[in-house]
Amino acid sequence: MVTEQIKIEVNDFATLFFNEVVTFICSQKAKRWGKLPYYLKLDWSERRTRSWYRYRTEHNISIAMIRYYRPETSKDDLFDFHEYKTFNSDSHIGGFAADNWQIVMKTIICHELAHAMAPYDAHGFEWKRCYRILREEYINPFLDKTLKMSERKPEILSRDQQLYENHCSIFGMKKEWFNQFFGDGKENYKVVGWMPRARKYFVKVQRLKDDKSFIMEPKHVIQGFKLKDTEIWNPRV
Numbered sequence: 001m002v003t004e005q006i007k008i009e010v011n012d013f014a015t016l017f018f019n020e021v022v023t024f025i026c027s028q029k030a031k032r033w034g035k036l037p038y039y040l041k042l043d044w045s046e047r048r049t050r051s052w053y054r055y056r057t058e059h060n061i062s063i064a065m066i067r068y069y070r071p072e073t074s075k076d077d078l079f080d081f082h083e084y085k086t087f088n089s090d091s092h093i094g095g096f097a098a099d100n101w102q103i104v105m106k107t108i109i110c111h112e113l114a115h116a117m118a119p120y121d122a123h124g125f126e127w128k129r130c131y132r133i134l135r136e137e138y139i140n141p142f143l144d145k146t147l148k149m150s151e152r153k154p155e156i157l158s159r160d161q162q163l164y165e166n167h168c169s170i171f172g173m174k175k176e177w178f179n180q181f182f183g184d185g186k187e188n189y190k191v192v193g194w195m196p197r198a199r200k201y202f203v204k205v206q207r208l209k210d211d212k213s214f215i216m217e218p219k220h221v222i223q224g225f226k227l228k229d230t231e232i233w234n235p236r237v
Ligand SMILES: [Zn+2]
Pocket: 111, 115, 122, 123
């Protein structure tokens, strides 16, 4: 679980970096850059999946924090950061593998700040130029180029699997559980997806005997997998 203390520390980390980059952008002499955002919103809601820059009404950057705070990230459990398909393979502004979550969180802040620099350009030429400047300054020199993204292509992951993988560890569940069976002692189920907008019942499961779909609380799925490690669970696969 992410404690309040952790949130404060991670928020400080993100805010400090945001301020540093804003100062850098202001120090550049380039013309015709958009207005910088008034503030950075750090949203820890479990229902948030995307970060954004808004300029019409609020003029702020909002970061989906739980997607980027992944303390388990290490050399053995890499963080695959994917950019949009159209430029994911670009060597300067594309996706990469990281062994720490901090660099990924910094990257998404750069991505959103580039939107502030080129607000009417979506992911077009001018936005890419701005993002490239920030990436070269703050991210690319610090990437470990020897780390390789996992073989799995993001495009072939279903939306359900992506959502599940992005959120599961926050609740103490494991990525490997996707598509795996577990039981509650009576029935057996398979993990098949994630409901980001749910209040409590986030996990989509399918009952083994009839393929009927249900939604469950993460804690019940965890219990099911714990049970699986004991002798009690007897899958009828
Ligand atoms: Zn974007």
